[in-house]
Amino acid sequence: MDLSAINPILLLASLMVAATPIMLAAIGELVVERAGVLNLGVEGMMITGAACGMIFAYNTGNAWLGFAGAAAGGMALSFLFAILTQYFLSNQVATGLALTLFGLGLSALLGQNYAEARPPAFPKMDIPILSDIPVLGPIAFNHDPMVYVGLILVAGVWAFLKFSRAGLVLRAVGENHEAAHALGYHVIRIRILAILFGGACAGLGGAYISLVRVPQWTEGMTAGAGWIALAIVVFAGWKPVRLLLGAYLFGGVTVLQLNLQAAGLAIPVEYLSMSPYIATILVLVILSAGRAPGSLGKTFHASR
Amino acid sequence: MKRRTLLATGTTAAMAAVLGAPLRAQEPLKVGFVYVGPINDGGWTQHHHHSAKEMEEHFGGAVELLYQESVPEGPDAERVMTQMVRQGCKLIFTTSFGYMDPTINVAARFPDVKFEHATGYKTAENVSAYSARFYEGRAIQGTLAGRMTKSNKIGYIGSVPIPEVVRGINSAFIHARKVNPDVEFKIVWIFEWLNPAKEADAAKVLIEQGCDVILQHTDSTAPHAAAKEAGNVYTFGQAADMAEFGPMPRISSIIDNWAPYYIERTQAVLDGTWTSVNTWDGIGAGMVGIGEISSAVPEEYKAEAEAMRDAIAAGDYHPFTGPINKQDGSPWLAEGDVADDGTLAGLSFYVEGIEGDIPS
Numbered sequence: 001m002d003l004s005a006i007n008p009i010l011l012l013a014s015l016m017v018a019a020t021p022i023m024l025a026a027i028g029e030l031v032v033e034r035a036g037v038l039n040l041g042v043e044g045m046m047i048t049g050a051a052c053g054m055i056f057a058y059n060t061g062n063a064w065l066g067f068a069g070a071a072a073g074g075m076a077l078s079f080l081f082a083i084l085t086q087y088f089l090s091n092q093v094a095t096g097l098a099l100t101l102f103g104l105g106l107s108a109l110l111g112q113n114y115a116e117a118r119p120p121a122f123p124k125m126d127i128p129i130l131s132d133i134p135v136l137g138p139i140a141f142n143h144d145p146m147v148y149v150g151l152i153l154v155a156g157v158w159a160f161l162k163f164s165r166a167g168l169v170l171r172a173v174g175e176n177h178e179a180a181h182a183l184g185y186h187v188i189r190i191r192i193l194a195i196l197f198g199g200a201c202a203g204l205g206g207a208y209i210s211l212v213r214v215p216q217w218t219e220g221m222t223a224g225a226g227w228i229a230l231a232i233v234v235f236a237g238w239k240p241v242r243l244l245l246g247a248y249l250f251g252g253v254t255v256l257q258l259n260l261q262a263a264g265l266a267i268p269v270e271y272l273s274m275s276p277y278i279a280t281i282l283v284l285v286i287l288s289a290g291r292a293p294g295s296l297g298k299t300f301h302a303s304r
Numbered sequence: 305m306k307r308r309t310l311l312a313t314g315t316t317a318a319m320a321a322v323l324g325a326p327l328r329a330q331e332p333l334k335v336g337f338v339y340v341g342p343i344n345d346g347g348w349t350q351h352h353h354h355s356a357k358e359m360e361e362h363f364g365g366a367v368e369l370l371y372q373e374s375v376p377e378g379p380d381a382e383r384v385m386t387q388m389v390r391q392g393c394k395l396i397f398t399t400s401f402g403y404m405d406p407t408i409n410v411a412a413r414f415p416d417v418k419f420e421h422a423t424g425y426k427t428a429e430n431v432s433a434y435s436a437r438f439y440e441g442r443a444i445q446g447t448l449a450g451r452m453t454k455s456n457k458i459g460y461i462g463s464v465p466i467p468e469v470v471r472g473i474n475s476a477f478i479h480a481r482k483v484n485p486d487v488e489f490k491i492v493w494i495f496e497w498l499n500p501a502k503e504a505d506a507a508k509v510l511i512e513q514g515c516d517v518i519l520q521h522t523d524s525t526a527p528h529a530a531a532k533e534a535g536n537v538y539t540f541g542q543a544a545d546m547a548e549f550g551p552m553p554r555i556s557s558i559i560d561n562w563a564p565y566y567i568e569r570t571q572a573v574l575d576g577t578w579t580s581v582n583t584w585d586g587i588g589a590g591m592v593g594i595g596e597i598s599s600a601v602p603e604e605y606k607a608e609a610e611a612m613r614d615a616i617a618a619g620d621y622h623p624f625t626g627p628i629n630k631q632d633g634s635p636w637l638a639e640g641d642v643a644d645d646g647t648l649a650g651l652s653f654y655v656e657g658i659e660g661d662i663p664s
Contacts, residue, residue, distance in 0.1 A: 216524070262491075
């Protein structure tokens, strides 16, 4: 065993990269669930985003347009979910699961001709001055822009839910849709907007995998990241700051266990492989989970 | 239905069957392929599929190809195989280690259908096993890796801890040490054959820990992309040539070439001469191809690797030739001894010098 082979600075830096796709998808789902909708289709929207991201980035030669396309793709899929659950009042759990299966198939179809494609380079940002700070610089200020987009989104959602009037309304809709309806808020419209935001975020998360982290397109490449995002939302008690912690913890232990394996730690590899899941669940449970939004997963119709 | 009508119908059906038999013989032979990944994965499954297509073309209209992609290893594979039998397949190739027991189970239910399972060790009356001696290719990769590394740290991305993968690690390690006694291996297991995100993470971790040569037993090109980004890291194509990453970082590759075997076995079914066999071919028979050694490798090392390739192909050299000790230091092969196929097929220990344990 040679733990000195592990460079803590590089470890922390790669933690931020490993956490970003889950964080992006989870923050979107958090808004959806705070509005009272349970969308289990995160995995499907992520993988569709990964495929759309590759298609747009490859054909335009611009990674940013790839991310825009991925957000649009995720949004389109979530729009389907919104129509089905909000207008046709279909069961949210079943529709969400169907959305995942549909997304996996659709993305395989869309990405068929892109298995060999290489996305355009997405350069790291070299933030002047900040990236020169010893230790902290290489850890936090020398990443590709999407890492910061993810952080800004989390901060933005936190501020939106906590301080803005619109955020209060969204939470009201999630807590008790009948009361919100009685107060004159348009429950369905607010929920659809939240669902679309969730779809766009999941698409971005997926595209981060296919355009930055890997970078290439392969069928089923998200490999369960969407489900982890869903779990992190619940374990984080529907709170953005804890969600950030959970995503970083999961990303951190994922990278750490690979590092420990490579360093030859004398712990059986099986335990190391399951450690990210256990650590994330344990910590977020110990932090005591918050209460689920009151109307989560319930179907709303104005006549009832 | 009246009994008489029933009898009449039965007779007609029997007549049709009798008359139909010669007609059916003209119908193409249906051959099924069960794949573990998508056919455009760039590696393992893609090469099985290419070989299958080549086989289909070879026979013209006499063979019809049926295939199913991304079939999970386990009970679901049994369902897929059963369905292929119901669709009329008379020969079914199952192309991943995890299909071994499902293949044996389904084969027991359909004795008149022939099955061919890749990379396993169980056979039955109507089940053959076939595999390639990838460890022969690993010996060449190990030699190149030992020569090319400057940090003397070589990373190895392990997929699933089965004998085939362990053989590859041992073979690469033995030959890297042979040309460079200071070499050490860092092995990371990801427990999957194809997961680009995990493969990329594993490659990045190995690079961060100082490895400048990465060997992989996983199927995607993600480690190559990570190596390319790092700049001064060498990789090897796995299952496919992955030439698009040459001459740097990809400096050579192991290419699977199943087409000759597929043609031979299908011909045997057409001729009615099929019997259960256990085939294990290597470089010599052409089942394992060594991709072009790129210009990034100095001429002398390239010549050395090619000489080894030719010696293995000619049968003059066996990658597991003693003296070789087991990881705990106990002797395995004495000076000049060659490992027998039985031991190799079930190989479940590291050789001396490799650190760490094989996950059980």
